[in-house]
Amino acid sequence: MQTAAISSSRETPPPAARETTAPAAAPSPPRPAPLLRMARRHRGEIRAVLVGALSVAAFVLAWHLLTTYRVNIYVRFMNVPSPADVLESARTAFATATFFQHVAISCRRILYGFLLAAALAVPLGLLMGRFKLLSEIVFPVSEVLRPIPAIAWVPMAIMLWPTNEQSIVFITFLGSFFPILLNTLHGMATVDPVLVRAARCLGATETATFREVYLPATLPQIFTGLTVGMGVAWVSLIAAEMISGQFGIGYFTWEAYSLVQYSDIALGMLAIGVLGLASSWAIRLVGRLLMPWSAR
Amino acid sequence: MTAPAFLQSADADTSYAPPKTTKGRVEVRGFGLTYDTADGATDAVSSVDLTVEPGEFVSIIGPSGCGKSTLLNALAGFLKPTRGVVTVDGEPITGPSADRGMIFQQYSLFPWKTVRENVEFGLKMKGMGRSERSRAARTLLGLAGLTPFENHYPDRLSGGMKQRVGIVRALATGPRILLLDEPFGALDAQTRLIMQQILTNMWQRLKISVLFVTHDLDEAIFLSDRIYVMTARPGEIKAEIAVPLPRPRLPAMTMSSEFLALRRGLMSLIREESLKAMGGELTADGLQGLAINLEGQDVFRAL
Numbered sequence: 001m002q003t004a005a006i007s008s009s010r011e012t013p014p015p016a017a018r019e020t021t022a023p024a025a026a027p028s029p030p031r032p033a034p035l036l037r038m039a040r041r042h043r044g045e046i047r048a049v050l051v052g053a054l055s056v057a058a059f060v061l062a063w064h065l066l067t068t069y070r071v072n073i074y075v076r077f078m079n080v081p082s083p084a085d086v087l088e089s090a091r092t093a094f095a096t097a098t099f100f101q102h103v104a105i106s107c108r109r110i111l112y113g114f115l116l117a118a119a120l121a122v123p124l125g126l127l128m129g130r131f132k133l134l135s136e137i138v139f140p141v142s143e144v145l146r147p148i149p150a151i152a153w154v155p156m157a158i159m160l161w162p163t164n165e166q167s168i169v170f171i172t173f174l175g176s177f178f179p180i181l182l183n184t185l186h187g188m189a190t191v192d193p194v195l196v197r198a199a200r201c202l203g204a205t206e207t208a209t210f211r212e213v214y215l216p217a218t219l220p221q222i223f224t225g226l227t228v229g230m231g232v233a234w235v236s237l238i239a240a241e242m243i244s245g246q247f248g249i250g251y252f253t254w255e256a257y258s259l260v261q262y263s264d265i266a267l268g269m270l271a272i273g274v275l276g277l278a279s280s281w282a283i284r285l286v287g288r289l290l291m292p293w294s295a296r
Numbered sequence: 297m298t299a300p301a302f303l304q305s306a307d308a309d310t311s312y313a314p315p316k317t318t319k320g321r322v323e324v325r326g327f328g329l330t331y332d333t334a335d336g337a338t339d340a341v342s343s344v345d346l347t348v349e350p351g352e353f354v355s356i357i358g359p360s361g362c363g364k365s366t367l368l369n370a371l372a373g374f375l376k377p378t379r380g381v382v383t384v385d386g387e388p389i390t391g392p393s394a395d396r397g398m399i400f401q402q403y404s405l406f407p408w409k410t411v412r413e414n415v416e417f418g419l420k421m422k423g424m425g426r427s428e429r430s431r432a433a434r435t436l437l438g439l440a441g442l443t444p445f446e447n448h449y450p451d452r453l454s455g456g457m458k459q460r461v462g463i464v465r466a467l468a469t470g471p472r473i474l475l476l477d478e479p480f481g482a483l484d485a486q487t488r489l490i491m492q493q494i495l496t497n498m499w500q501r502l503k504i505s506v507l508f509v510t511h512d513l514d515e516a517i518f519l520s521d522r523i524y525v526m527t528a529r530p531g532e533i534k535a536e537i538a539v540p541l542p543r544p545r546l547p548a549m550t551m552s553s554e555f556l557a558l559r560r561g562l563m564s565l566i567r568e569e570s571l572k573a574m575g576g577e578l579t580a581d582g583l584q585g586l587a588i589n590l591e592g593q594d595v596f597r598a599l
Contacts, residue, residue, distance in 0.1 A: 198404035201372055202418035203394030203469060212417070216408040293408045293449040 081263035086270070089263040099252070103271060106237060106248040109165075110279065113172025114233045121180035121229075122222055128181075129188020129218070130210065142181065150175040150236030154243050168240045168248070175236030176229030183228065187221025188214060220294060223287040227280050234276045249275070319385050320472035320505035322348035322371065326380035328530075329366055339530035340366045343380070346524055346533060348473070348505045353496075355508045355516040357566060358526030358534075359573035364509045367531070368477050371507065372398045384473060394418050397466030401478040403458040405450040411461050412437060412446040418469035433468065440464045456487040460494065467502065474499075476508045480515070489547060492518055496545060513562050517555060518545055525565045528573035535565055 039046060060083050065071075067082035081089075093099040128135040150171045157167035191214055199213045241250025253268030327344040330337045341363035348354045356364045369375045370382055373392040382389050384396065405414050412433045419429035437446050440460060450458055459479055466474060476495075480488045496519060499506055510516050516523050517539055525535040539558060541549060549555055 192402075192404075194400050194402045194404045195406060197372075197374060197392070198398070198400065198406075199417070199421075200374075200392035201394070201396065201398040202465070203392075203421040204417075205421075208421055213406065216406070219408070291408070293451070 079262055081266050085263040086266045089261070089267050093264070093267060102247055102249050102252040103275070106241065106250065107275065109169050109172055109237055109241075109248065110230075110233055110275075113169045113237070114176050114230060116169075117173045117176040117229060117233070118180055118226060121177050121225070122184050125181045125184025125222075125225075126188060126210075126214065126218065129185055129191075130214065135185075142178065146178045146182075150232070151239040151243070154240055157240075158244060164244055164246065168237065168245060171240040172233050172237045176233040179228040179232055180222070180225040183221050183225025184218060187218035187225075190221070191217040216291075219287075219291055223283065223291070226283050226287075230279050230283055231276065234272065234279070238272060320348075320350045321385050322346075322473060322505060322507060323383045323386075324367070324371075324380070325383075327367065327370065327377050327382060328379035329363065329370065329375060330378040342530035342532050344526075344531065344533055346536075348507055350505055351503045353499055353506045353508065353519055353521045355510060355520040355523045356526060357510055357513065357516045357523060357562070358531060359528050359566065359570040360511065361529050361573055362526045362569070363529060363531035364526055365477055368398075368475050368507065368509050371473075372396055372475055394421065394469040395471050396473045396475055397469065397471035399459070399462050399466055399474070399476045399479040401481045403450070403455065403462065403482075405453075405458055405461055405465070407450050410447050410449055411442060411453070414450070414461060415465045415468050417465060422469060436464050436468055454487075455483050456491055459483065459491060463495065463498070467498070467504075471504065473505045473507065476506065478510055479508075481510075481512075488515070493547070495519065496543075500543065513559055513566065514550060517541070517558050517562070518550060523562065525562065526569070528569045534569065537562065 064083050066077045067080050067085075071077045124138070128138055153171050153174055154167075157170050158164070161167040161170055195213050195217060196209060199209045204212060237248070238250035238253075241248035242254040245251035249268055249271050253265055253272070256262070256264030256268060324344055324346045327341060328339065329341045330339050332338075344367060346354070346356075356367065358364050366375060370377050371384075371389065373389050373396065389396075405411075406417065409417065412430065415433040415436055416429045419432055424432070434443070434446065437443050440463075442457070442461060442464065445453060445457065445461075450461070453461065462479075480491050483491060492515060495506075508516070508519060520539050523537045523539060524533050525537065526532065527534045537558070541552075541554060541558075
């Protein structure tokens with residue numbers, strides 16, 4: 001069905017070219033309008049977008065109904081702000097610079113913590129995958145530290161670093177470090193040995209093999225690690241900001257609770273959700289640019 | 297599959313020609329390789345002597361697990377012989393080198409490189425400049441009829457096409473010897489026949505030495521000047537058989553009486569070894585179910 005649509009659309013030249021070559025062409029045989037043809041070609045994507053929009057709309061509707069009727073079925077929706085409340089508080093928040101400052105500060109912390117983690121964990125994982133001794137040295141320590149949740153690091157981080165800002169970045173860093181490291185390691189372990197041997201037979205040196213085979217072969221796993229790491233970075237950041245911050249979207253959300261501005265809580269949560277989504281999209285985009293061979 | 301005749305249009309562009317050498321003599325003397333396993337040392341190959349003369353096409357056949365791949369890996373430089381010497385043009389092998397191109401049974405194209413980048417790889421490793429190696433790769437791909445696919449990533453190619461690119465890639469650096477480890481084992485019968493012709497055409501033009509490992513008798517006879525038959529593990533050379541069939545070899549020859557006679561001879565040699573490889577107790581009688589004499593009783597009572 002879909003392949004038929006694709007092949008038929010390929011046969012027809014682009015409408016612009018047709019018009020320039022034969023401006024006074026007689027009424028051409030019935031052919032679907034360009035818009036319709038585009039719709040056919042992207043049928044799958046269009047459906048996904050429509051279904052997605054519908055699902056979000058259903059969620060908002062359920063939220064609206066639960067809050068306007070103040071439903072109380074063990075879970076209590078009496079104090080939960082309605083979508084309209086949140087929209088209202090968003091309008092006031094967007095009018096001032098403070099909200100965006102909170103967002104910007106959180107983003108900066110994520111960027112520092114995450115980039116630092118990626119810059120350390122990826123090379124470390126690659127080297128650990130290549131040199132067994134290094135792996136044997138690092139692995140036991142990392143295995144003990146790994147299960148400690150980032151929130152548990154908050155008191156220690158405050159003691160370790162001179163400023164609050166640094167300790168929050170440190171916690172964000174810790175959150176994303178281990179997923180990136182483990183995925184990179186796993187990627188190194190699953191490099192096809194035949195490819196390594198093929199490279200060696202073509203005259204590749206040890207360094208060239210590392211650069212030309214191990215690194216690109218591990219990239220997909222590295223990007224899985226980066227996506228997971230980014231998710232954990234946000235979790236850790238928000239926790240850290242709620243406990244020890246003075247700025248940031250996590251602090252904004254917690255402060256709203258202290259000040260009994262319930263609609264701001266939902267606004268903060270939604271902002272975190274959107275930011276998390278945007279950052280994983282960004283990673284996926286970079287991944288697609290770096291790995292054109294896996295783009296389908 | 298298109299263009300079965302590899303390198304047919306050699307006069308189209310001669311700006312790149314792999315260096316023609318009359319070298320490429322492989323000599324294996326008293327080669328043995330022992331693995332250390334949990335149960336102690338296991339002999340993979342006990343003692344092998346073989347020679348490949350420059351420009352000769354030699355096959356090794358043997359039952360699975362006889363160590364023919366081990367031998368090839370030692371020639372490639374991935375394994376060090378436990379006993380004996382392996383030399384190429386008189387020099388012992390110390391490690392992998394672009395002098396000895398290798399084609400594997402598994403497709404070994406780099407998935408993150410396009411077809412052309414794959415072919416360029418060996419030249420890049422030699423330090424050839426970007427534009428120069430790109431031109432060389434284009435020429436080679438043109439000769440192999442692969443130009444339309446030069447910018448494809450390997451996962452869009454069929455199995456036969458992948459192996460063709462693999463062969464072109466291995467030849468791009470102008471090796472003296474080509475080592476092939478059951479390269480067409482994963483291909484369907486039709487594609488395999490075409491690939492065999494491509495390989496012979498190519499080999500005749502380039503005049504390089506080829507050592508070809510396979511377990512397919514027809515393939516070995518169709519391609520080779522000489523065939524070494526290996527015994528079951530621990531492998532050694534059981535027989536050496538010359539293939540006097542004329543060249544160029546054509547698919548119709550596989551029906552000729554000479555071919556079939558060779559095939560019969562090889563078959564009986566390899567059969568004994570295959571039975572041994574499957575387990576010591578399996579005799580020719582056992583295979584036919586005649587080893588136990590049931591004397592008319594039904595099987596369940598007999599057991």
